[in-house]
Amino acid sequence: MYKKALKWINASPPRTLLLGFSFIIFLGAVLLRLPLSTVDREPLSFVDALFTATSATCVTGLVLFDTGSHFSTFGHWVILMLIQIGGIGFMTMATLFALILRRRISLKERLILQESLNQGSIEGLVRLVRKVILYALALETVGALLFSARFAIDMPLGQAIYHGVFHSISIFNNAGFDLSGDFSSFSSYSTDLFMNVVSMVLIILGGFGFIVLADLFDLRHKRKFSLHTKVVLTVSGALILIGTLIIFIFEFTNTKSIGGDNFGHKLLVALFQSVTTRSGGVTTVDISEFRQATQFFIIILMFIGASPGSTGGGIKTTTFAVLVGAVLAMIRGKEDVVLFRLRLAQERVYKAVTVTLFCIGIVMLGTMILATTEDASFLKILFEATSAFGTVGLSMGLTGDLTTAGKLTIIFLMFIGRLGPLTLTYALGPKAGRPLYRHAEGKIIIG
Amino acid sequence: MYKKALKWINASPPRTLLLGFSFIIFLGAVLLRLPLSTVDREPLSFVDALFTATSATCVTGLVLFDTGSHFSTFGHWVILMLIQIGGIGFMTMATLFALILRRRISLKERLILQESLNQGSIEGLVRLVRKVILYALALETVGALLFSARFAIDMPLGQAIYHGVFHSISIFNNAGFDLSGDFSSFSSYSTDLFMNVVSMVLIILGGFGFIVLADLFDLRHKRKFSLHTKVVLTVSGALILIGTLIIFIFEFTNTKSIGGDNFGHKLLVALFQSVTTRSGGVTTVDISEFRQATQFFIIILMFIGASPGSTGGGIKTTTFAVLVGAVLAMIRGKEDVVLFRLRLAQERVYKAVTVTLFCIGIVMLGTMILATTEDASFLKILFEATSAFGTVGLSMGLTGDLTTAGKLTIIFLMFIGRLGPLTLTYALGPKAGRPLYRHAEGKIIIG
Numbered sequence: 086m087y088k089k090a091l092k093w094i095n096a097s098p099p100r101t102l103l104l105g106f107s108f109i110i111f112l113g114a115v116l117l118r119l120p121l122s123t124v125d126r127e128p129l130s131f132v133d134a135l136f137t138a139t140s141a142t143c144v145t146g147l148v149l150f151d152t153g154s155h156f157s158t159f160g161h162w163v164i165l166m167l168i169q170i171g172g173i174g175f176m177t178m179a180t181l182f183a184l185i186l187r188r189r190i191s192l193k194e195r196l197i198l199q200e201s202l203n204q205g206s207i208e209g210l211v212r213l214v215r216k217v218i219l220y221a222l223a224l225e226t227v228g229a230l231l232f233s234a235r236f237a238i239d240m241p242l243g244q245a246i247y248h249g250v251f252h253s254i255s256i257f258n259n260a261g262f263d264l265s266g267d268f269s270s271f272s273s274y275s276t277d278l279f280m281n282v283v284s285m286v287l288i289i290l291g292g293f294g295f296i297v298l299a300d301l302f303d304l305r306h307k308r309k310f311s312l313h314t315k316v317v318l319t320v321s322g323a324l325i326l327i328g329t330l331i332i333f334i335f336e337f338t339n340t341k342s343i344g345g346d347n348f349g350h351k352l353l354v355a356l357f358q359s360v361t362t363r364s365g366g367v368t369t370v371d372i373s374e375f376r377q378a379t380q381f382f383i384i385i386l387m388f389i390g391a392s393p394g395s396t397g398g399g400i401k402t403t404t405f406a407v408l409v410g411a412v413l414a415m416i417r418g419k420e421d422v423v424l425f426r427l428r429l430a431q432e433r434v435y436k437a438v439t440v441t442l443f444c445i446g447i448v449m450l451g452t453m454i455l456a457t458t459e460d461a462s463f464l465k466i467l468f469e470a471t472s473a474f475g476t477v478g479l480s481m482g483l484t485g486d487l488t489t490a491g492k493l494t495i496i497f498l499m500f501i502g503r504l505g506p507l508t509l510t511y512a513l514g515p516k517a518g519r520p521l522y523r524h525a526e527g528k529i530i531i532g
Numbered sequence: 533m534y535k536k537a538l539k540w541i542n543a544s545p546p547r548t549l550l551l552g553f554s555f556i557i558f559l560g561a562v563l564l565r566l567p568l569s570t571v572d573r574e575p576l577s578f579v580d581a582l583f584t585a586t587s588a589t590c591v592t593g594l595v596l597f598d599t600g601s602h603f604s605t606f607g608h609w610v611i612l613m614l615i616q617i618g619g620i621g622f623m624t625m626a627t628l629f630a631l632i633l634r635r636r637i638s639l640k641e642r643l644i645l646q647e648s649l650n651q652g653s654i655e656g657l658v659r660l661v662r663k664v665i666l667y668a669l670a671l672e673t674v675g676a677l678l679f680s681a682r683f684a685i686d687m688p689l690g691q692a693i694y695h696g697v698f699h700s701i702s703i704f705n706n707a708g709f710d711l712s713g714d715f716s717s718f719s720s721y722s723t724d725l726f727m728n729v730v731s732m733v734l735i736i737l738g739g740f741g742f743i744v745l746a747d748l749f750d751l752r753h754k755r756k757f758s759l760h761t762k763v764v765l766t767v768s769g770a771l772i773l774i775g776t777l778i779i780f781i782f783e784f785t786n787t788k789s790i791g792g793d794n795f796g797h798k799l800l801v802a803l804f805q806s807v808t809t810r811s812g813g814v815t816t817v818d819i820s821e822f823r824q825a826t827q828f829f830i831i832i833l834m835f836i837g838a839s840p841g842s843t844g845g846g847i848k849t850t851t852f853a854v855l856v857g858a859v860l861a862m863i864r865g866k867e868d869v870v871l872f873r874l875r876l877a878q879e880r881v882y883k884a885v886t887v888t889l890f891c892i893g894i895v896m897l898g899t900m901i902l903a904t905t906e907d908a909s910f911l912k913i914l915f916e917a918t919s920a921f922g923t924v925g926l927s928m929g930l931t932g933d934l935t936t937a938g939k940l941t942i943i944f945l946m947f948i949g950r951l952g953p954l955t956l957t958y959a960l961g962p963k964a965g966r967p968l969y970r971h972a973e974g975k976i977i978i979g
């Protein structure tokens with residue numbers, strides 16, 4: 086059975102992923118439509134159920150209804166299961182893909198991998214999947230304990246545990262759903278250092294991806310980090326730092342956001358908002374009150390997103406690193422893109438550039454459609470489209486006003502945003518065989 | 533002397549181009565600062581003079597002052613000379629670059645080129661430059677005659693010729709400057725079929741680039757168009773058609789733009805606006821009254837722009853064609869990007885994708901800066917930044933309100949928009965020698 090499943094996945098992994106996600110979303114939508122799922126026992130419209138199921142499975146966090154007050158406990162559990170399957174499931178699949186892709190590169194490399202890590206074999210893969218799930222559950226458990234302890238101060242223990250588990254799973258999976266009520270996200274905890282730190286650590290660890298987590302926590306085998314881990318850590322750190330600084334500076338005097346806070350609180354809010362753009366989706370302030378320049382900068386951060394094989398979205402930190410490396414190489418007049426003194430294969434640079442451009446194209450397309458269907462400022466629309474595509478879940482407030490066509494567009498953006506970059510990278514990988522017939526080469530002038 | 537000049541250009545053509553353009557712009561700014569240049573004899577501030585000189589030399593057409601009423605005849609001639617040098621000069625240089633780049637590719641190819649077309653030799657190059665200038669002047673002369681004839685109906689003959697010459701040069705060079713007065717551009721001719729057709733033909737021909745013009749008009753040698761010409765003609769045609777349709781449909785009921793016109797006039801205005809996004813910059817309606825969705829679509833069209841080695845800007849039609857080809861290849865699961873049954877070298881696809889991404893980065897950067905320095909809606913800012921970068925010259929009205937920092941940003945965008953794509957393509961070309969030391973190859977996961 087393992088063998089058969091592996092064979093099918095191996096035949097066309099992206100197909101497996103797309104079908105699997107579609108099935109789960111559809112199932113989720115059906116469950117969320119049950120009167121049982123809402124507090125008032127009024128069933129959602131199918132589009133709204135589909136929207137919510139997509140937002141949960143694609144761990145986005147854009148919501149049409151306040152999750153805490155609109156959905157029943159049953160509804161909450163459906164959403165939580167969708168988040169868990171969507172988040173950890175994707176993490177597992179993406180990690181497998183990376184290994185499958187790597188295996189396809191050369192026979193020699195494959196042999197090395199199989200011998201040293203035993204990851205090419207079926208047992209190796211099963212062990213890997215088990216390990217990914219183990220890591221995720223362990224971190225979620227720690228998060229749930231910490232959150233529950235904090236919530237127990239404000240509410241009865243049973244409810245505190247319920248909230249603790251929900252928020253830990255939601256936040257580790259970068260899902261952005263919350264039970265705070267009134268669409269308030271975590272704004273009542275904006276200056277609560279404990280809540281801030283626990284949430285940020287969960288968002289960041291969830292956004293690192295399994296390979297980096299294994300490199301961080303599984304130090305038995307090696308003392309040095311892999312290039313991948315080094316790049317993820319450096320870029321994530323740099324983005325969080327730059328994001329914090331920009332938000333802090335741009336909003337320093339904006340009394341509608343953090344202008345009235347003291348220095349430390351300003352810094353904390355800026356830091357949290359910078360971290361959450363990595364794909365978290367929970368927020369401690371109203372983003373719509375930020376200045377235009379800050380909002381545009383957040384759009385760029387959301388577009389970059391988290392790291393490969395993680396619970397987060399976007400074009401990924403590594404892709405961004407390659408782009409930066411390519412620009413640096415160009416400025417210096419060098420041919421090779423070098424990161425940490427290691428050269429990247431031209432083919433990988435091409436992939437990074439192509440994936441990025443494709444993603445920009447999708448966001449533009451979504452924005453274009455929303456610009457015709459929605460009646461809102463352009464920046465609000467661009468923000469919403471990027472947030473959906475990057476599966477971030479932050480909003481300047483458009484979600485609640487969406488038309489049906491707008492909802493369908495956002496559903497499409499969340500789905501393609503979650504699965505597109507990985508599928509595309511896979512599709513751009515080396516092909517199994519050369520085509521029998523190739524056209525003659527032609528030349529045109531570029532630029 | 534020819535030999536020496538050629539050697540210097542060959543050593544680093546982009547340097548020659550950048551220095552040459554900088555020098556001309558600076559000279560232009562100095563001349564435009566003379567009291568002699570304005571009607572009221574009040575000298576411009578240096579930033580304003582630099583802005584105007586850059587806009588003219590980079591054939592953009594964004595204007596701080598109404599060209600017709602603010603500048604004296606002397607001022608007009610300075611602007612016209614800057615347009616002519618900037619437009620035709622760039623056209624010539626870009627054509628030379630394409631040949632130099634082609635020559636660098638392989639010794640074999642170089643020999644073929646030198647033998648068959650004799651373009652590698654100094655005499656060949658001189659002949660080529662002469663031919664480019666000849667073509668441009670011939671088309672400008674025809675345009676001037678037609679315009680003068682039309683203007684003669686409305687004004688005295690002397691003035692009609694003056695206006696005819698100015699507008700023909702401005703429009704063929706896709707410069708977008710006009711003498712209509714009151715920032716009105718060509719809006720008083722919005723339904724004048726003759727003016728529309730002459731202007732559109734000049735914009736389109738100027739935007740084709742020399743290689744295509746030679747292919748079109750110089751049919752002695754061959755009967756079949758080159759791949760380059762086929763791609764330029766097809767993409768330009770498709771973009772004009774799609775642009776016309778989108779503008780026509782989106783604005784059909786918008787009474788602030790064309791909603792009140794009859795069917796034919798609606799179509800004519802839509803067509804003209806679509807053509808002018810190719811980089812023309814003159815307009816027959818107030819773009820700021822368009823709907824958001826239309827404005828965003830125009831931004832995309834302006835970003836694509838005209839064809840290589842032309843008087844127009846943007847990432848170029850051929851670059852766009854390669855992107856479309858790459859997407860199609862990906863969807864079909866093919867490795868080769870094929871246009872007109874000819875395969876493109878992987879290296880050229882990489883170039884197209886990289887140039888595009890770089891250009892998006894520059895526009896984003898410019899937008900980001902303007903979002904902090906200017907107090908205007910985000911779409912207005914994005915429109916202005918893209919228009920400057922694509923050297924289009926259309927505006928939703930921000931130009932007149934720019935702060936000094938904003939003016940400097942737009943100057944930077946116009947300059948890099950005009951010279952960036954070409955310089956970048958050149959920089960991405962095959963390097964003369966391999967580096968002595970290369971780093972070991974590393975691997976990270978993308979997407």
Ligand SMILES: [K+]
Nearest residue numbers: 145259366477
């Ligand atoms: K999220």
Ligand SMILES: [K+]
Nearest residue numbers: 592706813924
């Ligand atoms: K122009």
